[in-house]
Amino acid sequence: MPDVDVIVVGAGPAGSCAAIVLARAGKKVVLIERGPFPGSKNMYGGVVYPRILDQLIPEWWLEAPIQRWVTRRSTMIMTDTKALTIDFRSQAWGAPPYNGATAYRPDFDAWLADHAVAAGAELICSTTVTGLLHDANGHVSGVVTDRPDGELTASVVIACDGVNSFLAKQEGLYGEFDAANYTLGVKETLALPKDVIDERFGVRGTDGVDIEIIGCTGGVNGGGFIYTNLDTIAVGLVLKLPKLAAQKQRPEQLIARLKAHPAIAPLVEGGEIKEYSAHLIPEAGISMLPTLAGNGILLAGDAAALCLAAGIWLEGVNFAMASGMYAGQAAAEAIRSKDTSVAGLAGYQRRLEATFVLKDHRKLRRAPELVLSDRVQHLYPEFATSVAERMFRVDNPEPKPGVRKIVAQERKRVGIRRRDLAKDGLAGLRSFG
Amino acid sequence: MIGVCLKWVDRRPEPAGVGGGPDQPDERFAGVSAADQAALEWALRQRDLAGGEIVAVTVGPAAADAVLRDALAAGADRAVRVDRPFGAPSRTVADDLATVFAEATTVWCGDYSFDRGTGSVPAFVAAALGIGQALGLVAIDVDVAGIGALRRLDGGRRERLAITGRAVLSVEGGTALLRRAPLRGLLAKPVIDVVVPAQRIDAAHPADARPFRPRPRAFAPPAGSTALDRIRTLTAAGATVAHGETVTLDPPAAAERILSALREWGYI
Incomplete structure (x- = not known):
């Protein structure tokens, strides 16, 4: 008999949601976290889209440790001296059931793990899982930790140990490693008084802003972001690894460059750096997904590369929570039917396929490559901002040129071939349409 | 009985309470100091050599149970929490500890905590129990026959002690590294005795709530023409x-x- 029903490795959003589901299903579940508390080693600085929480914690918004509710969302296209922003605001997003929120993950993850513990899961912190145990048939039968007498057996292990999962690697669930599938996320957290943030970003109370930026990463393909917390802002970049290595640029220099941009400097001026951090992000979408289930093991969250980086949609925590929840459901189902082999755990893949987790990834499968392509990164920002500049510039006594003429002239000047523009437009339509 | 005193405290360098009173520690960042961990390790070594029952005690609210769970996982035999709000005065804490340690042969304490307390609790415990004290120990040698220790004195001097009777010992954090709790210890269901003291006090005792300020002393103006x-x-x-x-x-x-x-x- 195994020591417990399920071992969940990693108490991030995926792990805690898996543990909540399993504990509520009456399973004996141990949640093992490497840090001293859930969220302690996190560097996330994004928006949490918590719709999946509706299924796990009714009216979660009454208790979740949220910084601000995102009611304003901007997409900024910039060059060194120009910026074109599409700005959207909805006050409906500032009221239940809400749409997205900024949160400090040490608060958010600890809160979510508390729910797992309240449901009956056993949380063990400051403990690193160093490997997997296998039974005589080669099925995963538990984990080895870095503690004395550190072996623990279980019917199922759910690996939520983050990007670059060592457990998935040990089990051979990852394909060949390709650095091009990853970006490096770097972030500065800047402290500013709340009223200054409210004034600069045009919000009040707990309303917040999410700004996504393209064209701000120099010669390195990637993107930028600014998120408002109550009295801090997160400013950062995601940078494609091979380009970053080839350009030999330091990420902190690229952040400094972003902060000095005329469109950004007034927003961040006077902010005191409270934190600088960096982390790998699995950004290649469905093309890099590992095998999600093995005999006695499931992968969820970043360990399963379930992160959606599709230009206008940048989501990760919701995919982590959902995949964790479905992994928990599938594990409970497999234990009930006394079959924890790949076949017995097939309910996991089935659930992912039936919901947004894999449907979105499939639909947007071309998006990561398109968004991080050289044309989108380096030519289109110059093209779009130049067209805008010409459209809004008053050249009296010359008469106003027509938009079609401006577009044609700027396309030619920037050096975009008509067929490439059509090709990318079609790819965009296929992805986002 | 071998007693161990563990202070549940915020381990961050600048918790909210610094300078502003003894705020409740953030549970995520709370724990014990390296000195308290060393005290527990010495208690474990003493028991491993000479036998006895280790009783780990803390004074604090229910959230402080976390440090006792860790102590039990590391090998303590029993755990007791005296239920008081965080920030009770040193003498009150010492009286609470002494009540539990009435039968203790040795009481191990850390010689400092992260919240920059006065470090007076071990001395108050010794006084309340009416037993000897050896405070600020920088080296310890536990033997079946007794305990040898090197005590830090002012001016860089050291005092070598042979401790044979009942005593309260406070140790520096560098004297020992607490052993890593085994996984089974962490998974065991801990039993923590909760003692509710008869004497209730306010959490924020005015004398302890202020940051440390030396008392002013009046001096006559100095003599001299220049x-x-x-x-x-x-x-x-x-x-x-x-x-x-x-x-x-x-x-x-x-x-x-x-x-x-x-x-x-x-x-x-």
Whole structure:
């Protein structure tokens, strides 16, 4: 008999949601976290889209440790001296059931793990899982930790140990490693008084802003972001690894460059750096997904590369929570039917396929490559901002040129071939349409 | 019984309470100091050599149970929490601890906590129990026959002690690294006895809520016609020490002589 029903490795959003589901299903579940508390080693600085929480914690918004509710969302296209922003605001997003929120993950993850513990899961912190145990048939039968007498057996292990999962690697669930599938996320957290943030970003109370930026990463393909917390802002970049290595640029220099941009400097001026951090992000979408289930093991969250980086949609925590929840459901189902082999755990893949987790990834499968392509990164920002500049510039006594003429002239000047523009437009339509 | 005192405290360098009173620690960042961990390790080593029951005790709210769970996982035999709000005065904490340690042969404490307390609890515990104290130990040698220790004194001096009777010992964090709790220990269901003291006090005792400020002392203006003279007078720079004596007395008479000398010289 195994020591417990399920071992969940990693108490991030995926792990805690898996543990909540399993504990509520009456399973004996141990949640093992490497840090001293859930969220302690996190560097996330994004928006949490918590719709999946509706299924796990009714009216979660009454208790979740949220910084601000995102009611304003901007997409900024910039060059060194120009910026074109599409700005959207909805006050409906500032009221239940809400749409997205900024949160400090040490608060958010600890809160979510508390729910797992309240449901009956056993949380063990400051403990690193160093490997997997296998039974005589080669099925995963538990984990080895870095503690004395550190072996623990279980019917199922759910690996939520983050990007670059060592457990998935040990089990051979990852394909060949390709650095091009990853970006490096770097972030500065800047402290500013709340009223200054409210004034600069045009919000009040707990309303917040999410700004996504393209064209701000120099010669390195990637993107930028600014998120408002109550009295801090997160400013950062995601940078494609091979380009970053080839350009030999330091990420902190690229952040400094972003902060000095005329469109950004007034927003961040006077902010005191409270934190600088960096982390790998699995950004290649469905093309890099590992095998999600093995005999006695499931992968969820970043360990399963379930992160959606599709230009206008940048989501990760919701995919982590959902995949964790479905992994928990599938594990409970497999234990009930006394079959924890790949076949017995097939309910996991089935659930992912039936919901947004894999449907979105499939639909947007071309998006990561398109968004991080050289044309989108380096030519289109110059093209779009130049067209805008010409459209809004008053050249009296010359008469106003027509938009079609401006577009044609700027396309030619920037050096975009008509067929490439059509090709990318079609790819965009296929992805986002 | 071997007693271990564990103080549940915020381990961040600048918790919210610094300078503003004893705020409740953030549970995520709360724990015990390296010195308290060393105290627990020495208790475990003493038990492993000489036998006995280790009782780990903390004084605090229910959230402080976390440090006792860790102590039990590491090998303590029993855990007791005296239920009080965080921030009780040192003497009250010591009285609470002494109630539990009435039968203890040795009580191990850390010699400091992260919240910059006064470090007076071990001495108060010893006084409440009426037993010896050896505080600020920088090296320890636990043996079946007893405990040898090196104690830190002022001016870089050291005092070597042989501890054979009942005593309260406070140790520095560098003396020992707490063993890593086994996984089975963490998974075991801990049983923590909760003692509710008869005497209730407010959480924020005014005497403990303030940051440390030395008491002001009134001095007569220094004599001298120039600023330099006045500074010399004020600091006694260049003056020969007018007092100091070597006497041989038995301990009670020596203590009396020290006190009278300090009074004569104006220190107390």
